[in-house]
Amino acid sequence: MIRINPHYPKLQASYLFADIARRVSAFQQQHPDKHLIRLGIGDVTQPLPPACIAALHQATDEMANAANFRGYGPEQGYDFLRQAIATHDFQARGAQIDADEIFVSDGAKSDTGNIQEIFAQDVRVAIPDPVYPVYVDTNVMAGRTDAAVDGRYPGFVYLDSTAANGYVPALPSEPVDLIYLCFPNNPTGATATRAQLAAWVEYARQNRALILFDAAYEAFIRDPELPHSIYEIPGAREVAIEFRSYSKTAGFTGLRCAYTVVPKECMAWDDSGQPVALHALWMRRHTTKFNGVSYPVQRAAEAVYSAEGQQQVRALIDGYLDNARTIRRAFEAMGFACTGGENAPYVWIDAQRDAWAFFDLLLHRAGVVCTPGVGFGRCGQQHVRISAFNSAENVANALQRIRQALQ
Numbered sequence: 001m002i003r004i005n006p007h008y009p010k011l012q013a014s015y016l017f018a019d020i021a022r023r024v025s026a027f028q029q030q031h032p033d034k035h036l037i038r039l040g041i042g043d044v045t046q047p048l049p050p051a052c053i054a055a056l057h058q059a060t061d062e063m064a065n066a067a068n069f070r071g072y073g074p075e076q077g078y079d080f081l082r083q084a085i086a087t088h089d090f091q092a093r094g095a096q097i098d099a100d101e102i103f104v105s106d107g108a109k110s111d112t113g114n115i116q117e118i119f120a121q122d123v124r125v126a127i128p129d130p131v132y133p134v135y136v137d138t139n140v141m142a143g144r145t146d147a148a149v150d151g152r153y154p155g156f157v158y159l160d161s162t163a164a165n166g167y168v169p170a171l172p173s174e175p176v177d178l179i180y181l182c183f184p185n186n187p188t189g190a191t192a193t194r195a196q197l198a199a200w201v202e203y204a205r206q207n208r209a210l211i212l213f214d215a216a217y218e219a220f221i222r223d224p225e226l227p228h229s230i231y232e233i234p235g236a237r238e239v240a241i242e243f244r245s246y247s248k249t250a251g252f253t254g255l256r257c258a259y260t261v262v263p264k265e266c267m268a269w270d271d272s273g274q275p276v277a278l279h280a281l282w283m284r285r286h287t288t289k290f291n292g293v294s295y296p297v298q299r300a301a302e303a304v305y306s307a308e309g310q311q312q313v314r315a316l317i318d319g320y321l322d323n324a325r326t327i328r329r330a331f332e333a334m335g336f337a338c339t340g341g342e343n344a345p346y347v348w349i350d351a352q353r354d355a356w357a358f359f360d361l362l363l364h365r366a367g368v369v370c371t372p373g374v375g376f377g378r379c380g381q382q383h384v385r386i387s388a389f390n391s392a393e394n395v396a397n398a399l400q401r402i403r404q405a406l407q
């Protein structure tokens with residue numbers, strides 16, 4: 001008799017965004033004439049930068065003749081892209097990351113979900129609350145928790161992010177080994193200062209812990225004081241893995257390209273107490289289970305770093321940032337406490353009532369889709385997240401409808 005992984009039944013019935021999609025489609029079936037405005041899932045809506053499109057076309061043409069055709073590429077990514085990443089995303093900001101420490105992949109969701117499998121079953125995992133659900137679910141699937149009680153999994157150390165701490169969690173009071181951090185944050189849109197990240201790096205160094213730093217929204221940072229990478233913090237190379245993505249940076253959600261940085265100094269310990277380089281472990285895992293991102297897509301990602309690409313990507317993100325500021329101002333004017341919406345594409349709104357009830361109200365009365373905060377954790381029970389990933393026109397219409405619905 002074939003048996004299932006006994007940890008899967010511990011998961012919530014479905015993934016948050018699948019759950020929302022089901023509710024929205026049920027509503028749409030009942031109200032086929034209602035035009036919905038989607039400010040829920042953080043999926044980009046604006047087209048790819050022209051520099052990326054040109055690179056895609058050119059690479060596709062190269063694949064059309066035998067002289068230039070490429071089959072399997074290096075699993076970790078082509079040198080042209082890894083070198084561009086190391087130069088522009090890190091060395092240009094004073095962070096010492098080399099091209100061979102970069103692993104190109106199909107998405108930060110896959111990487112942040114897969115990374116946990118190189119660590120021991122009994123590592124103590126610190127999970128911020130609210131949090132991107134992938135970090136939670138993948139550790140549950142791996143068997144690092146018991147079944148959830150009141151929406152929380154025994155086995156995790158939860159790090160509350162609330163208005164009281166400015167949505168940047170305090171260091172844990174009990175020892176932890178693996179720490180997930182995401183800044184600019186999904187879902188709250190909060191950012192972490194250099195001093196705040198330095199405290200986490202120091203904690204990890206003191207406790208032989210490892211930080212998994214999700215910087216998927218880094219490109220939204222406009223404040224010159226804020227760090228873009230954890231490697232801008234001295235000492236981070238030994239205690240942090242960083243995840244980046246072109247999804248939100250350059251509109252690649254439908255194209256798929258991201259990367260993970262594993263510095264060579266990053267260590268974990270084997271059963272006999274010997275340090276093992278995580279770079280070698282991740283290389284082994286990545287080359288075994290992944291065959292690389294397609295050549296045209298890597299050329300498109302490389303084009304992000306060209307002079308035109310940089311200009312186009314900045315304009316793209318400026319548009320979403322304008323939306324984010326507009327959303328935050330509108331909700332504040334309606335009397336809601338908000339965070340995010342600056343240096344981030346998400347606005348986290350204290351709805352002052354049950355998150356799903358507010359979600360339903362916006363859906364039914366305004367025809368606007370948001371994300372109920374409770375889907376990101378217990379601290380989001382009374383919050384919703386509004387995403388800025390839409391056109392300025394749709395955002396203006398959505399806010400107009402919400403104002404009317406809440407009158």
Ligand code: MLT
Nearest residue numbers: 040041042043109132186
């Ligand atoms: C979100 O809405 O939180 C994001 O779209 C999730 C993701 O990037 O996978």
